[in-house]
Amino acid sequence: MKEVSSLLLMFLKLFLARPGSGVIIVFGVAGLTAIVTSLFAVSTAFEGALASTGQPDRALLLRAGSTSEINGNVALNQYEIVRDMAGLLRLQDKGVASRETYVTANLRMKNSSKEATLPLRGVEAAAFTVRPEVSIVSGATFDAGKYELIAGVKAAQTFAGLEVGQTIRIRGQEYLVRGHFSAEGGANETELWMDERLLAATLGRGETFSSIIVRLESAREFESFQAQLAADRRLTLSAYRESSFYEDLAGPTTSMIQTLGLLVGIIMSIGALAAGVNSMQAALESRTREIATLRALGFGRVPVLTAVLAECAVLSLIGAGAALVGVFVLLDGQTLSTVAASTTSGTQVAFEFDITGESLAIAGLTALSLGVLGGLMPGIAAIRRPIPQALRG
Amino acid sequence: MTTPFIRCENITHGYFRGGHQLEVLSSLTLSVESGDFVALMGPSGSGKSTLLNLIAGLEKPHAGDITIGGIDITSLDEQTLAAWRAATLGFVFQFYNLIPVLTAHDNVALPLMLTPLSRKERNQRAAAALEIVDLTDRAKHKPTELSGGQQQRVAIARALVTDPRLLVCDEPTGDLDRASATETLQLLKMLNTDFDKTIFMVTHDPEAASYAHTVWHMDKGNLRDRQKRAVA
Numbered sequence: 253m254k255e256v257s258s259l260l261l262m263f264l265k266l267f268l269a270r271p272g273s274g275v276i277i278v279f280g281v282a283g284l285t286a287i288v289t290s291l292f293a294v295s296t297a298f299e300g301a302l303a304s305t306g307q308p309d310r311a312l313l314l315r316a317g318s319t320s321e322i323n324g325n326v327a328l329n330q331y332e333i334v335r336d337m338a339g340l341l342r343l344q345d346k347g348v349a350s351r352e353t354y355v356t357a358n359l360r361m362k363n364s365s366k367e368a369t370l371p372l373r374g375v376e377a378a379a380f381t382v383r384p385e386v387s388i389v390s391g392a393t394f395d396a397g398k399y400e401l402i403a404g405v406k407a408a409q410t411f412a413g414l415e416v417g418q419t420i421r422i423r424g425q426e427y428l429v430r431g432h433f434s435a436e437g438g439a440n441e442t443e444l445w446m447d448e449r450l451l452a453a454t455l456g457r458g459e460t461f462s463s464i465i466v467r468l469e470s471a472r473e474f475e476s477f478q479a480q481l482a483a484d485r486r487l488t489l490s491a492y493r494e495s496s497f498y499e500d501l502a503g504p505t506t507s508m509i510q511t512l513g514l515l516v517g518i519i520m521s522i523g524a525l526a527a528g529v530n531s532m533q534a535a536l537e538s539r540t541r542e543i544a545t546l547r548a549l550g551f552g553r554v555p556v557l558t559a560v561l562a563e564c565a566v567l568s569l570i571g572a573g574a575a576l577v578g579v580f581v582l583l584d585g586q587t588l589s590t591v592a593a594s595t596t597s598g599t600q601v602a603f604e605f606d607i608t609g610e611s612l613a614i615a616g617l618t619a620l621s622l623g624v625l626g627g628l629m630p631g632i633a634a635i636r637r638p639i640p641q642a643l644r645g
Numbered sequence: 646m647t648t649p650f651i652r653c654e655n656i657t658h659g660y661f662r663g664g665h666q667l668e669v670l671s672s673l674t675l676s677v678e679s680g681d682f683v684a685l686m687g688p689s690g691s692g693k694s695t696l697l698n699l700i701a702g703l704e705k706p707h708a709g710d711i712t713i714g715g716i717d718i719t720s721l722d723e724q725t726l727a728a729w730r731a732a733t734l735g736f737v738f739q740f741y742n743l744i745p746v747l748t749a750h751d752n753v754a755l756p757l758m759l760t761p762l763s764r765k766e767r768n769q770r771a772a773a774a775l776e777i778v779d780l781t782d783r784a785k786h787k788p789t790e791l792s793g794g795q796q797q798r799v800a801i802a803r804a805l806v807t808d809p810r811l812l813v814c815d816e817p818t819g820d821l822d823r824a825s826a827t828e829t830l831q832l833l834k835m836l837n838t839d840f841d842k843t844i845f846m847v848t849h850d851p852e853a854a855s856y857a858h859t860v861w862h863m864d865k866g867n868l869r870d871r872q873k874r875a876v877a
Contacts, residue, residue, distance in 0.1 A: 254758060255758055255759060258755075258758045262744060262746065262747065265746035265747070266744075266745075266746050268746075269745065269746045541742060542742075542744055542745075545736075545738070545742040545744070546744075546755075547727065548701070548703060548730065548736050548742075549730070549731065549736065549755065549756050549759075549803075550727050550728060550729075550730040550731025550732070550734075550756065550759050551727065551731075551758075551759065552723075552724055552727045552728075553723065553724075553727075554724075638703075638704065639698075639703045639704075640694070640695075640698045640703050640704060643703075643738065643742070
């Protein structure tokens, strides 16, 4: 151990004295770590944002055959029937349910000339009872019957013109931004909310709306509620447990980000590995005589190789550490947004970039493995070289 | 009759070059007594360095046995041979081969890393070795801050710090001016006489060879003649 640690210290000093192409291993691993950590943090955060939106004791009711709120076209009378059904949480003898109209709006993103799409959700007062996690964090809520809206905090961070008190034009209509709301990190924070009946009227939807969100007495009530819904011939609705609905929604985008992360990670790993092998080869070439001298003095092959690998590991961890600090300082807590693909309307979902312990561990282990692998072949070549030949340099 | 300290018996060795086996040493036999100071001379390509590498355990002969201090080093595996070198040999190279990022003291202490000595004991030994070569005041200097002669003295201190019985010197004055070469040779002579080190030195320099008790001449892989000198 003393032998290896003294060699490692010496090799690190030699590296500092002649960094040469050896720094490539640090930069290669740093680049790889930064990109892979960022991609995995994005997927984790995206999944988390959608997953935290769905609650198991809430159900989303859509027109039968419809798979998303944007395609919903539910008649008003269905709402009254649903509110009287058993299994719903009741307040003042009425089931807690929110009738909602869901469309999209295009707004310009902050610090960009580009427009992106976000959900514009028409809700009634019950929406706050159905979703107790939603609360006004600045300003006030909209007044029913007025062209006013409230913006989710992430929508306000991502899109321009959503400051409280500002007026913004959406679909040809001016709206006053009355307040901002939070939803404990859920996807609703990327939405705009306004009065449901006013939105339906503005859109010319008449006596229809997009979906109903109901709050059940408990998560266990879902199956019986679903059966009740199917049995009632007056209703043409399908019920989805809200948590499952959002998990399904997150699935394709999360897998896409994870697949992309994996692909980029593999490609960059190959690149970083090749760079690592080359840079360590060059670094060890420049130390041919020193290594031969050490071996002539009696240092064994195994301790020399171990010290070379330990040096690679240290350099890789320095690269990974620098990258993680950079990523953490630049991105942790930043609000990012992405398009939720597949079954959704293709709207923007914003979420907070979150570097988890798991992604740190994955990045650290990847860097460590790459460093050690990168040093293995050059290290073996260095210790296999005949000492007399190597002593001549 | 005493057993020689170094005994090379029918050594044959060569290299594979340009698709052909080139024989460098051919059935060479050599004995060196303990405490001797041997100079091995000869033209380039005569096999001097090859013989030195074999005696130092840096290479293994294709045929023959080499026994040093009663140990047949040709039968040792790689790991045991490395440990044997650490315990038995001190190296002095033509170009000093000091580690550039280490101080003179740390260079000298380097072989002690292979011993069970404590840090304090290692420091004491390294300081004592530097004192023998009269470089105590340069202990904290790095090789680039020392002259060629001083660097070679640091290398000699490194060679003797483990108190080996044998010093193997490959052209130790080949890169030095005359004054530094004389200093180095006097130091080696002192180590031979005062510290009873057996010295095996390869050199082109007749002046260097004049410090040795035994001078062998080599040509085309064979030892041609031996001159014994009286101890000065």
